[in-house]
Amino acid sequence: MSNLRKSLSSMSASLVAILAGLVAGFVILLFSNPANAGKGLLTILIGGWNNGMKGVGQVLYYATPIIMTGLAVGFAFKTGMFNIGATGQLMVGGFVSIYVGVTWTFLPGALHWIVALLMGMLAGMAWGMIVGVFKALLNVHEVITSIMLNYIALYGINYLVKNSNLFDSLRNQTVNVAATAVIPKAGLDKIFYITKGRLNDVSSVNAGILIAIALAILMYILLNKTTFGFELKACGYNRHASRYAGISENRAIITSMAIAGGLSGIAGALMYLAPASGLHIHMEEVLAAQGFTGIAVALLGMSNPIGIIFSGLFIAHITVGGFYLQSLKYMKEIIEVIIGLIIYFSAFSLLVRDLIAKAGKRRAKKGNQPSKQEAVS
Amino acid sequence: MDAVYFLVQQMMFFSIPLLIVALGGMFSERSGVVNIALEGIMVSGAFTSILLISNLQSGMSGQLLLLIAIVVAIVTGALFSLLHAYAAISLRSDQTISGTALNMIAPASAIYLARMIQPNGVQQVQFTNTFRIEKVPLLGDIPVLGRLLFQNAYITTYIGLLIFVIAAFVLYRTRFGLRLRACGEHPQAADSVGINVYRIRYAGVLISGALAGLGGLVYVIPTSTNFNATVSGYGFLALAVLIFGQWKPLRILGAAFFFGLMKTISSAYSGIPFLRDLGIPSDIYKMVPFIATLIALAFTSKRSQAPRASGVPYDKGLR
Numbered sequence: 001m002s003n004l005r006k007s008l009s010s011m012s013a014s015l016v017a018i019l020a021g022l023v024a025g026f027v028i029l030l031f032s033n034p035a036n037a038g039k040g041l042l043t044i045l046i047g048g049w050n051n052g053m054k055g056v057g058q059v060l061y062y063a064t065p066i067i068m069t070g071l072a073v074g075f076a077f078k079t080g081m082f083n084i085g086a087t088g089q090l091m092v093g094g095f096v097s098i099y100v101g102v103t104w105t106f107l108p109g110a111l112h113w114i115v116a117l118l119m120g121m122l123a124g125m126a127w128g129m130i131v132g133v134f135k136a137l138l139n140v141h142e143v144i145t146s147i148m149l150n151y152i153a154l155y156g157i158n159y160l161v162k163n164s165n166l167f168d169s170l171r172n173q174t175v176n177v178a179a180t181a182v183i184p185k186a187g188l189d190k191i192f193y194i195t196k197g198r199l200n201d202v203s204s205v206n207a208g209i210l211i212a213i214a215l216a217i218l219m220y221i222l223l224n225k226t227t228f229g230f231e232l233k234a235c236g237y238n239r240h241a242s243r244y245a246g247i248s249e250n251r252a253i254i255t256s257m258a259i260a261g262g263l264s265g266i267a268g269a270l271m272y273l274a275p276a277s278g279l280h281i282h283m284e285e286v287l288a289a290q291g292f293t294g295i296a297v298a299l300l301g302m303s304n305p306i307g308i309i310f311s312g313l314f315i316a317h318i319t320v321g322g323f324y325l326q327s328l329k330y331m332k333e334i335i336e337v338i339i340g341l342i343i344y345f346s347a348f349s350l351l352v353r354d355l356i357a358k359a360g361k362r363r364a365k366k367g368n369q370p371s372k373q374e375a376v377s
Numbered sequence: 378m379d380a381v382y383f384l385v386q387q388m389m390f391f392s393i394p395l396l397i398v399a400l401g402g403m404f405s406e407r408s409g410v411v412n413i414a415l416e417g418i419m420v421s422g423a424f425t426s427i428l429l430i431s432n433l434q435s436g437m438s439g440q441l442l443l444l445i446a447i448v449v450a451i452v453t454g455a456l457f458s459l460l461h462a463y464a465a466i467s468l469r470s471d472q473t474i475s476g477t478a479l480n481m482i483a484p485a486s487a488i489y490l491a492r493m494i495q496p497n498g499v500q501q502v503q504f505t506n507t508f509r510i511e512k513v514p515l516l517g518d519i520p521v522l523g524r525l526l527f528q529n530a531y532i533t534t535y536i537g538l539l540i541f542v543i544a545a546f547v548l549y550r551t552r553f554g555l556r557l558r559a560c561g562e563h564p565q566a567a568d569s570v571g572i573n574v575y576r577i578r579y580a581g582v583l584i585s586g587a588l589a590g591l592g593g594l595v596y597v598i599p600t601s602t603n604f605n606a607t608v609s610g611y612g613f614l615a616l617a618v619l620i621f622g623q624w625k626p627l628r629i630l631g632a633a634f635f636f637g638l639m640k641t642i643s644s645a646y647s648g649i650p651f652l653r654d655l656g657i658p659s660d661i662y663k664m665v666p667f668i669a670t671l672i673a674l675a676f677t678s679k680r681s682q683a684p685r686a687s688g689v690p691y692d693k694g695l696r
Contacts, residue, residue, distance in 0.1 A: 032493055082473055084413075084613070134671075140678045143413075144617040148667040151610075155667075159660035285663075287610070295477050331498075333489040340481030344460065347470035347478065 009356060010302050013349035017300070018314070021342030028334060036328045043324050044335070047317035050324040057192025057203025059316045064208040065090070067312035068267030069294025071212075071219055072128075072260040074303035076142075078223060079256035080236035085131055085146025086264045087291020088153035093124035093265025094272040094281060094288075095157045101177030101273055102166055112180035113273055117211075120269030121262045127153065128261015132254035142257070150287055158283050173280040174272070183208050183273045204278065208270035213309055215263065220305040232256050264291065296343050315339055380649045384638070385525045387645050392637025393537035394419075394596035398615035399622060399629045400544045401588025406624055407548065408581025409561040409574075411688040413476035414461050415589045416612025417483035421457040422590025423597045424487040424502070426450035427604040428494070431504045438507035440532055446594060447536070454590015455583050457483070462582035466575055469690035480612075487606040501603040508532070508598055533595040540588065545626035557581055561684035564691045574691050589615075621674060623681050635673070639666035 025044065029037040048055035069086040076083035097120030100112075107115055130149060134140040161167050161174055168175045186207035193202040223229040234242040235252040243249050267290060271279050297315055301307030322335030398415055405412035426446040433442060457479065464475035492498040512518075513527040526534075548554040556577050559567035564574045589612065596608050618636055622629030643662040646652040652662075 028489075032489075082413075134675065138675050138678055139681055140671075140674045141620045141681070141683070144620045144674065145671065147610075147613045147617050148671045151667045152664050152671075155660045155663040159658060159664075162660070163658075292480075296481060299471075299474050299477060331489050331492050333485045333492075336485030337482055337489060340478045340485060343481065344464065344475055344478035347464040347474040348468055349470070351468055351470075 007304070007307075009353055010304075010349065011307070012356065013352045014300060014302065014307070014311070014346060016352050017342050017346035017348070020345040021338050024341045024345075025334060025338035028337065029330065032334075033329060036330070040325055040328050040330050043328060044318050044321040044338070046324075047321035050321065052194045053192045054194040054201055054203040055320060057188065057205040059313065059320050060188075060192070060209040061203060061205040061316075062319055063312045063316035064205075064212050065267040065271045065290045066293045066297050066315060067209075067212040067216060067309055068270065069264055069291050070297030070301060070308040070312050071216055071294075071305060072263035072267070073294045074298035074301060074305065074308050075219060075223075075263060076256060076260040077298060077303040078236050079232045079252060080239065081135070081142045081253065081257065081260075083128070083131075083146060083257070083260050084143055084295070085128070085149050085291075086260070086267075086294045087287045087289075088146065088150035089124040089127045089261040089264035090268040090271070090288050090291050091153045091157055091281070092127040092268070093120035093261075094268025095160070096120050096123035096265075097181075097269035098166060098174050098177055098272050098281065099164075101181030102175060105178050105180070107180070109180040112178065113183055116177070116181045116273055117183075117266065117269045120273075121265045124265015124268065125258045125262035128264065129254060129258040131261070132257030135257070136250035136253040150291075154285065154287060157281065158285075161281065162283065167283075168280075171280070172284075173282045176276045176280075177273055179275075181273055182206075182275050182278075183270060186210060204274075211266070211270065212312075215266065216305040216309045219263075223305065264294075267291075267294075296339055299343055300346055380651075382524045382528075383645070383648055384641055386529050387641045388634065388637045389530065389534045390599040390637075391640040391644075392633045393534050394592045394611060395615050395618050395636060396630060396633035397537050397540055397595060398589045398592035398612060399618040399633060400540060400626065401585035401592065402616060402619040403544070403548070403585075403622075403624055403626065403629060404557065404581045404588070405585035406581075406619065406687045407561040407684050408557045408578045409564055409684060409686040409689065409691065410462070410465050410578055410582050411472045411476065412458075412461065412582065412585050412589075413473060413616060414458065414479035414612075415585070415592075415615050416608065416610065417476075417480035418454045418457050418586050418589035419593030419596065419608045419612045419615075420483040420487055420606060421593070422450035422454040423593030423604055423608060424483075424491070424606065425453040426590075426594045427502050427504055427597060428491070431502050434505055434507070438505070440508065443508045443532060443598070447533070447591060450590045450594040451587045452590070454593070455587040457590070458582050458586020461586070462579050465582070465690065466578045469692055472688055472690070484606045491606065501605045503603045506598065506602055531595075531599055533598065536591075537595065541626065541630055548626060553577075553580070558684075560691075561686055564686050568691075568693065574693070578691070617670065620681075620683075621670060624684060636666055636670060639669050642666075 026037060026041045029040045043050060048059035069090060072086045073083045097116040100116040100119045127149060131142050131145045134145045135142045166174050183206045188205050189202045192205050193200045223233060231247045232252050234247055235249055239249050272281060297308055297312045301311035319335055322332040326332055398419060402412055402415055426449045429449050430442060430446050461475050461479055464470045465472045488500050491500055491502055508531055510530050517523045517527040556572050559572065560574050560577045568574050593608055596611050597604050618629060618632045621632040643665045646662050
């Protein structure tokens with residue numbers, strides 16, 4: 001019961017933050033172009049629905065990698081670590097799954113994408129584990145190792161791609177993966193489309209979103225229903241107490257970073273195991289944004305795996321809304337400002353929770369007062 | 378010898394912004410507030426000051442314009458960091474949350490504002506670089522040293538070094554510095570002897586904001602002629618330099634120069650005959666600074682210790 005009340009109150013704090021962020025966003029819209037502000041806010045709120053079921057499908061498609069990186073950041077938070085390296089882990093995982101997806105064509109069709117996905121996960125795990133090992137054995141702060149590894153991944157992958165048969169020099173990006181390595185649609189293309197003339201305009205969503213949600217539920221069970229998860233959380237709450245209780249702190253740090261890395265690696269695999277029209281790794285010197293968005297997703301979801309599903313969907317929802325905002329002559333960057341403001345206001349959760357608690361007490365007092373009077377009379 | 382002069386001159390362009398921003402981060406973290414918003418604050422400072430230069434450069438140029446821009450960058454950074462200070466200190470919220478928020482808000486609003494203010498909705502803010510000093514009078518003529526430090530330089534380099542001296546002095550030789558360190562180690566004890574922990578922490582965060590804002594400008598000026606709402610991860614690198622420097626000024630200086638040197642080698646190796654002839658591809662060179670830092674950290678971090686109360690909100694009620 002108290003558990004439920006706790007998650008309800010943290011959810012209400014997130015909702016208050018979202019509301020405050022949207023109000024602030026509306027004010028910005030008013031300042032930039034008052035005539036369209038109301039329509040603009042509506043467009044943001046409607047999000048994917050602006051384009052029917054295809055738009056909704058696009059929301060699910062954009063939500064897939066950021067739910068995964070959100071899980072990666074949130075999982076590390078639970079063990080008391082700040083995983084700013086999700087972007088590097090994502091790129092390493094993505095690169096390895098592209099490699100498998102392009103070259104391991106000897107695998108039978110149904111197995112190919114699964115193996116590519118798993119190899120991406122393992123690569124991400126290895127990349128994340130380096131952070132854990134540096135922290136546990138060498139006392140190097142996880143933030144600094146992650147930042148360094150992000151750039152090493154970036155340049156290393158650029159080098160490896162340019163010097164292999166994975167390079168499409170014409171487009172300056174990776175080549176397409178084999179058709180058997182593309183994440184299947186799993187029937188979602190039959191739901192999320194709009195009809196254009198006689199053709200179906202199908203959204204890019206694929207089984208990735210189902211995998212992401214399933215993994216979020218798995219992480220929830222791992223953290224809340226197993227001894228192993230309890231040990232990881234204990235290290236996050238109080239490492240001295242947990243060491244006293246006989247939990248190996250070093251092991252917890254290394255495994256938790258490995259799991260976080262694996263989750264990011266899957267994010268990369270789900271992003272890049274795409275058809276020719278989908279995403280490819282570009283040979284630019286820019287870190288993948290999905291890794292940093294994951295931090296916002298994890299914070300808004302209060303690092304709770306189930307919360308992360310919803311916060312990932314919400315952020316994807318208003319991001320897609322931002323694309324349609326451009327037809328009203330607003331810049332789509334306003335969405336990032338709004339997300340930033342929502343995260344900022346979610347930092348006020350303590351204040352909101354106090355206010356809610358006080359209001360609750362006052363109500364309880366009011367409820368008590370009549371009975372007192374009755375007793376007096 | 379020419380290669381050495383070239384290397385040192387280039388190194389300053391990378392090292393000085395890292396030094397300034399990491400020293401800023403030091404003031405915040407030594408007062409007990411983790412500041413991962415350095416990146417966002419750098420963007421905010423660079424944005425307003427470059428925008429100012431872009432608008433004033435038709436009427437003025439040179440060092441005076443740069444000095445005005447420096448003041449604007451400092452003020453912007455300090456004001457923007459107030460948001461972080463308010464959430465982290467007054468509201469006692471999780472310090473990574475507001476830091477992350479600032480990192481998201483700064484670049485997005487810089488793009489948004491640039492596209493609104495500038496004609497044709499252009500996102501990049503263009504400016505002309507009129508700030509390079511060919512040769513400092515007198516000092517530039519000193520043999521060896523003159524060519525190393527006083528030729529082909531920017532006034533920001535000397536400001537950066539001056540900030541280092543002042544920062545080290547303030548932290549270790551003034552009453553304020555002592556109080557700041559006390560608040561980062563044991564705020565309850567500091568409070569019990571009458572120090573206002575909240576006020577000291579506000580000061581720490583504001584100093585970090587001012588320096589990070591300045592660092593943003595200092596980074597953009599020598600390396601580019603337009604500002605595209607990014608400082609290429611330099612705020613995060615400064616955070617790494619801060620940790621590498623173990624939250625101490627002199628070590629931060631060393632870390633900033635170490636990293637700057639590596640970065641120079643990786644980006645300017647084609648100007649150094651010996652390195653060019655090795656035939657190593659450029660992507661590998663670009664990895665060098667990061668790998669070298671990791672290796673250096675692996676050997677030096679065994680006894681590294683962050684300020685004890687860093688990241689823990691101070692609640693007077695829990696004393």
